[in-house]
Amino acid sequence: xxxxxxxxxxxxxxxxxxxxxxxxxxxxxxxxxxxxxxxxxxxxxxxxxxxxxxxxxxxxxxxxxxxxxxxxxxxxxxxxxxxxxxxxxxxxxxxx
Numbered sequence: 726x727x728x729x730x731x732x733x734x735x736x737x738x739x740x741x742x743x744x745x746x747x748x749x750x751x752x753x754x755x756x757x758x759x760x761x762x763x764x765x766x767x768x769x770x771x772x773x774x775x776x777x778x779x780x781x782x783x784x785x786x787x788x789x790x791x792x793x794x795x796x797x798x799x800x801x802x803x804x805x806x807x808x809x810x811x812x813x814x815x816x817x818x819x820x821x
């Protein structure tokens with residue numbers, strides 16, 4: 726199963742419960758940049774429902790570690806995308 730969310734807290738919860746971060750998608754809309762996180766795993770749907778209903782229970786250390794990992798992944802992805810855009814911009818100027 727698969728869940729997509731832009732909620733860091735939901736993402737950290739899913740990670741802390743064993744779901745796998747399968748993909749990060751950059752969303753460019755209205756002049757803002759945001760990330761969508763795609764999670765997979767056998768229990769990802771029920772975990773997502775627990776989070777949305779407010780019945781989610783976490784080990785705080787695991788949640789904190791998952792939050793830090795998710796933020797690291799997000800910022801790493803953003804830096805990589807910015808570097809690729811900068812490289813494409815330089816390449817385009819050379820070709821013109």
